[in-house]
Amino acid sequence: MNRPVVVMPDAVAVVTGYLRDVLKAHGQTVPVVSRIPSPRPSAFVRVQRIGGTQQTPVSDRPRLDIHCWAESESAAHDLAALTRALLGDIPGVRDGVTVYRVSEVGGPMWLPDDQTSTPRYAFAVEIHMRGCAR
Structure with missing residues (x-):
């Protein structure tokens, strides 16, 4: 007899939708x-999973990087602060x-885009969420 397994949610999809x-x-x-758009x-x-751990047998604790780009340093800061x-x-x-x-595992930091020099702020979080039995 097959027992149900617990499948962890796609944290990036949950957070980007929210x-x-x-x-x-x-x-x-x-x-x-979840990916840098072109153009x-x-x-x-951008929300990107950079690791994390299974917190309990039925919950996940993904670590996410959140990067906020904008036209100016102050606009990037404000977008990151609101996010x-x-x-x-x-x-x-x-x-x-x-x-x-x-x-929060890493507070906002000034991180200009290394390829375009576009103003960007970034921070990191861990989000504890429940899995789903299947």
């Missing part, structure tokens, strides 16, 4: 993506996935 909605609700209609928009947010604040409100059920908590 950020798209809440940034738009706060007047920021920037793309929120590049003048401002956008950071909105991620603090992610606990709850998001797109059918239970999100328990978010922990």
